[in-house]
Amino acid sequence: MAKKSPSSSKPGFEEALEQLEAIIERIESGEVGLEESIGQYEQGAKLIRHCRSILDRAEKKIEELTVEEENDE
Numbered sequence: 001m002a003k004k005s006p007s008s009s010k011p012g013f014e015e016a017l018e019q020l021e022a023i024i025e026r027i028e029s030g031e032v033g034l035e036e037s038i039g040q041y042e043q044g045a046k047l048i049r050h051c052r053s054i055l056d057r058a059e060k061k062i063e064e065l066t067v068e069e070e071n072d073e
Helices: 013-029 034-072
Strands: none
Touching (some): 013 034
């Protein structure tokens, strides 16, 4: 499982996903007010972009490895 490095300010994929799930749960439960919900939504959108970025990099790496493997055959 990927962990964030101590010097990294952004969470790893799993941690970002956990944070996103917690935000969704708080908003859906109604436990936060409107202004806080908007702030939480904004934070959730940032986490989604971060997760997509991680997934995009992973996909590109897998494609590179696949091409390398095919070239080695």
